[in-house]
Amino acid sequence: MTAESVAVDLEVLRYRPGEGSRLENFSVQVAKGTKVLDALDAIWATLDHSLMFRRACHHSSCGACAMRINGRERLACVTQVAEAAEEHQPIRVEPLHNLPVVGDLVVDVAGFFARMTASDLVITRSAEPELPVSVDPLPASLSLRQVVVPEDLDRFIRFESCIECGICVSVCPSMAADDGFLGPAALAGIHRTREATGDATESAHLLALADGDGGVWRCHSSFECTASCPQAVDPAGRIMSLRGQILARRWGRMWGR
Amino acid sequence: MKVAEEAAPGLRRPSRWLDLRGRHEGAWAYALNRLTAIGLIAYLYVHLGVLSLLAHGPSTWNSFLATTKAPFFTALDAVVLLGVLFHSLNGIRVVLTGVGVAVRWHRLLFRSLMALAAILFLVAGLLWSIRG
Numbered sequence: 001m002t003a004e005s006v007a008v009d010l011e012v013l014r015y016r017p018g019e020g021s022r023l024e025n026f027s028v029q030v031a032k033g034t035k036v037l038d039a040l041d042a043i044w045a046t047l048d049h050s051l052m053f054r055r056a057c058h059h060s061s062c063g064a065c066a067m068r069i070n071g072r073e074r075l076a077c078v079t080q081v082a083e084a085a086e087e088h089q090p091i092r093v094e095p096l097h098n099l100p101v102v103g104d105l106v107v108d109v110a111g112f113f114a115r116m117t118a119s120d121l122v123i124t125r126s127a128e129p130e131l132p133v134s135v136d137p138l139p140a141s142l143s144l145r146q147v148v149v150p151e152d153l154d155r156f157i158r159f160e161s162c163i164e165c166g167i168c169v170s171v172c173p174s175m176a177a178d179d180g181f182l183g184p185a186a187l188a189g190i191h192r193t194r195e196a197t198g199d200a201t202e203s204a205h206l207l208a209l210a211d212g213d214g215g216v217w218r219c220h221s222s223f224e225c226t227a228s229c230p231q232a233v234d235p236a237g238r239i240m241s242l243r244g245q246i247l248a249r250r251w252g253r254m255w256g257r
Numbered sequence: 258m259k260v261a262e263e264a265a266p267g268l269r270r271p272s273r274w275l276d277l278r279g280r281h282e283g284a285w286a287y288a289l290n291r292l293t294a295i296g297l298i299a300y301l302y303v304h305l306g307v308l309s310l311l312a313h314g315p316s317t318w319n320s321f322l323a324t325t326k327a328p329f330f331t332a333l334d335a336v337v338l339l340g341v342l343f344h345s346l347n348g349i350r351v352v353l354t355g356v357g358v359a360v361r362w363h364r365l366l367f368r369s370l371m372a373l374a375a376i377l378f379l380v381a382g383l384l385w386s387i388r389g
Contacts, residue, residue, distance in 0.1 A: 071278030097273055171280070173287040176273030220290070221351045222283030223363055237360055244357035 005029045008039050008081050009090035012051065015101050025090060036084055036091065037065050037076035040105075052104035060230060063165025067105050068094040073167040075230050096170035112166050115186040161231040162188060168225035168235050174218055181218040182209075184225035184235030191238035194245075207249065210242045217243075282367050286347050293340040300337055331385075338381055342374040 008030050015021040028042040037055055044051045056062040058077045065076040070088040073096060084091045099107035168184040169175050175183050182190075187210060194206040210216050219239045226236040275288055310321050324330070350366050353359055359366045 068279075071276075073279075097276070171284070173274035173284050177271075177291075219355075220287050221354045221363070222287040223354075224281060224284050227281045227283065240354060240357050240360045243355055247356060 004032045006032055006081075008085060010036075010039060010043065011090040011092045012040075012043070012104070013092075013094040014051075014104055015095075016103055021101075023092075030081060032082070034081050035077055036069055036074075036079045036081055036093065039081050039091075040076065040093070052102070052106045054106050061163060063163035063167075066096055066165035066167045066170070066230075068092075068096060068170070073097075073170045073228050075165065075167075078230070096166050098169050098172065098175045099166060107166070109166060112169055112183075112185070113164070115182050116164065116189055162192075162233045163231055165230065167228050167230060168233075171224040171228045173222050173224065174220050178218055180214045182214045184219075184239065187216060187219075187242060188233055188235040188238040191242050194242075207242070207245060211246045215242075216246065282364055286350070286367060289343055290347050290351075293344040296340050297337075297344060300340075335378075335382070339374075339378060342377055343371075346370040346374050 006029070008028055010026045010028070011023050012026060013021055014024045026043045026047055028039055028046065030039050030042050035058075037053075037058065040051065040053050041055075044053075053067070053076075054064045055077065056064040058065075060075050060078045063075070066073060067076055068074075069076065069079055069084055070092050071094075076093075081091070093105060095101050095105045096107050099109060099112060102108050162185065164185065166185070168188075172181075172184055174181050190206050190210050194203050194210075197203055197206075216239050219236070221236070221240075223236040226234045229235060274284070274291070277284055277288060307321070310317050347367070347370065350363065350370055353366065354363050
């Protein structure tokens, strides 16, 4: 190891079906400035090839490495080892809550994605939405093109930001108490799809889904999903917005509109 | 540790929503709202049971009232009052945010309502001490 490496102690929850669970301590040398995911990689490479964890992009785009680090749901690929070690020694690493554990830090996300596709419309789409961005050519002297950014671009950024990491499901107390709840990610997806679609039938179907069993009314306004989302999707805000739309529809129906 | 087993399909485990490590105000409010709801329902049944003593005549009732002068019962009253204040004021937060009011300021709303709960509790304590 170089002079820039540091020793890191981790306490990892180990689990295999039928064998129960236990916390196992590891100490590894990692480079300064490294992330928790790199430390798990180092454990896997140098100490224990049986350690199960999920990873892919290493830059917070895929959501695969979502886990509980020192009791808080985070993406291990962007969580600094030094910061986590300051919070708690050894760094405690556990799988996400509210999803069945396959082994060690790997959770079964099948139920998560089943909720996301419950409407046959949510998340999955046949074509990318068209952003209202116009591209105007600059004078020939410049090689760049001027992009006119619409004022409401934030809306689209939020729509497309969900990386489906499952953190919102893990932090949601309503999910913990009620497995019939569609959950924050699926409801945020319903909201996003509803705003993106121009089809009135599809829009009404999505609103009915949000209003139905397992929909927005099972949310108990903890706002943990919004507070923990690594991509600022604001699922709780989406759920409250859906509630407002449902109430508006009911109000309209009361007056025959 | 039983963390992994608890994550298996049966999700209705209080250990999940009561695990408040790293959580924010909302999860605390959720857990306390459930606990106070259970407590207040239990109190309702105790209260009805106590009222049934009236059917046993004035002496039984007066004897019971004398018992309630003990500090233990005063402490119980304080706990019930705290439960009522928290549950009702947090309920206002849930209703308001649930219909789209103050969604972006839900934390400030929660803190303000809890401050109001604390003030009301202190006022109740002051009135209690004045009236004996």
